[in-house]
Amino acid sequence: MLKAKPRLDRDARREAILDVAQEVFLEEGFAAASMSTIAARLGGSKGTLYNYFASKDELFKAYVERRCLWQQDEVFAVISGETPEEALLRIARSFLTHVLSEITLRNFAVIAAESERTPELGRILYETGPKQGAERLAAFLAGLDAAGALELDGDPLGASQHLLGLLQSPLMKARLLNAIPPITPTQVDSEAARGVRTFLRAFGRR
């Protein structure tokens, strides 16, 4: 018997640790979260934690990377036969639902706060999140432009960024500062419609 418990599932254990770490980081932020809290909620001990991650920093990095992988394909799911306005409305609602969800907002705030100390974390989140989202939306808008439904004047990325700005404008900051209660689906619908309407006034074919 060389190894009594060889390793039932080291990867699963690692995932479980990241699940708990995500909870605690989102609840308390990076600085306030303690390895003791994470270990206690895990049911394990701090020794175990340090076995999987060399330090609190390494644990935090691993958590950010995993979240970025997750949210990559949440917004742009499938695009079937719809009118341009219907498609824009559906994407707008899906985007707002995701971006104003409590977990996404909290994640953003925590990483923004920590990105001063560790810019790498912020870069990872920005490039796999907002940046990629704007580029994918730009590609979709370019298609509508080519089909004659929009007038983008040759700058689909600019129009994409402006649509995203219109959608987030009043609610994003308010929610990031916890100045208003969580967003309801009704509010999402209303803001999506409002944003798309202004977008079409600016970029729709006259």
Place this chain on the structure above:
Amino acid sequence: MLKAKPRLDRDARREAILDVAQEVFLEEGFAAASMSTIAARLGGSKGTLYNYFASKDELFKAYVERRCLWQQDEVFAVISGETPEEALLRIARSFLTHVLSEITLRNFAVIAAESERTPELGRILYETGPKQGAERLAAFLAGLDAAGALELDGDPLGASQHLLGLLQSPLMKARLLNAIPPITPTQVDSEAARGVRTFLRAFGRR
């Protein structure tokens, strides 16, 4: 001699403490900042600190309130005889310069992170910052609408929120996450022009 050193300048000392506290809070965030660090950089002692502010929380609140007072009248300075587009461009540049400055961004990130624990802080910042700004801009836009320069369809606040969203869209998140270098005046001009152009396409008189 009832009071030997009656009080040379208690208020000035309080201001000096808040100056140092602002530095440390912006550099390290709320949780990581320590009263010892603040006292040391002040040149005084922790005892002095606790003489002026009952707790770390009270010190933080006082700092937030002071910052909110400061930035109230920075953006909407004076509005003289300009064309509507010139006025919008000037306000847009002034707004972007303020909102994308390193100190404003860092302040926003720190308070957003802390507002989960203490929503009152976030509420104070939101209501005296973005909310008031949108309302003042709405009042200005309503004037342009009444003068026949814009077509706001009876919702000046909605148009104001959308203009602010257009201006901040691509750069705000990137800077909050420290994913791009500090904004240059050239970038501010370019984004302001881009945002105002889209805004006028949507709300300008046809």
Place this chain on the structure above:
DNA sequence: GTCTATAAAGCGATAGAC
């Protein structure tokens, strides 16, 4: 590989001399 126990350092806050 996982646990208990503990070391070493730092925290917010207080007490008391001056």
Place this chain on the structure above:
DNA sequence: GTCTATCGCTTTATAGAC
């Protein structure tokens, strides 16, 4: 009012039993 010294507590990180 301001300082020095220190209390009580919590933190990260490690050592050693199993």
